[in-house]
Amino acid sequence: MSEDHKSFGQTVLGWWRVHIGARDSAQARALAARLRRAGPVEALSERAVQDLAQQIHAGPRQAEALARLVRLLAEIREHDSAPLARRLGDGVLSELRFQRLMRAEGEERDALLRRAIAMADRRCNVAALATDLWRWDDATRIRWCFHYFGAEAPSDAVKETTE
Template structure:
């Protein structure tokens, strides 16, 4: 798959695998992950690795895309292990680790509130989830994404949609 045809999930997973995942064996990676976990928007944008992510995602430079880029980089730094299960699936089920009320708050969140609630949710999932799916969902955080998360949270089969995910 060429770089031009990579979706945000695939591109972000590749970035995470190179710049975040090896934190236990490479001190510079550990430092980057720690800085991103604590970073505000300007601090995150001062990291060269974040600009590598922007290149991989073909970010246009709009303010909205810059905000999504920062959120994505900072939240991916929270994830320690990639898993087959999407984050919403790991949070829910018969004995959810994230209460229904908190999940509903997460589904309604936007902006900095979304980042804060998502950070807590990642922690509650033992910092493990499907990194590519999380990246795609954060990039396209919209009603279609939220709908899928609701089905995943309740471990139910979502209705199939023939159209592709779009911004």
């Protein structure tokens, strides 16, 4: 993973910790609840989301991706070192459901991810998930497949799909 992707994930993790992850804060719980129920426009109308947009330099072309990102991050209650795909592979999500998730796009993918996050006890590596959701390409899916089955993705397999 490149340095830019690491810093992106760390920026989003820092934002999540302050605005959503602080579960002892009524304000954070309320924002998370609003984002979970929000449509794209409602999510983008939150000041905290606009703060994140500025931090990650997201412009109008990335508005839909930003709205999807924050709505899914609002589902997570606890940051963990394990990526979501690895947590799902520990007997949490069946192989058929995982395969369906890997094929899904758009709203279907988001709905499946919401259910998967809930099945993983709403706990995963927030920085890794944010980076993967922002990118969501073949390299990401390949990495998820290896993580789901408990292995590290070969660097050449991921590199080929990013070139």
